[in-house]
Amino acid sequence: MQVELLLAPDCPNAAAAKIALTEALHELELTVSVVERVGDFPSPTVLVDGVDVMNDHAGAPEMRACRLHVPTVPKLLAALQRTAEE
16 A cells, blocks of 8 residues: 655645544554655645545646645545555
8 A cells, every 4th residue: 555645845734634644544553654745736635545535536636736625534544444455
């Protein structure tokens, strides 16, 4: 399983996304390395095996933007569980 956290520089929601991701991984007892990338991304975005946990689309567009919807623990849990079961 590959987990990526995509952030735009100085993203005000980065800390909340990191906390939610850490909580979800801990709850599922998954020891997965999270690749954190900073660049021109809708931020914050969490990809699990290349799929955005918030909208189930593959990848993320190249654009620096602040997302209004921060990845939530329930969305992260669902995506992580689904991928772990495959």
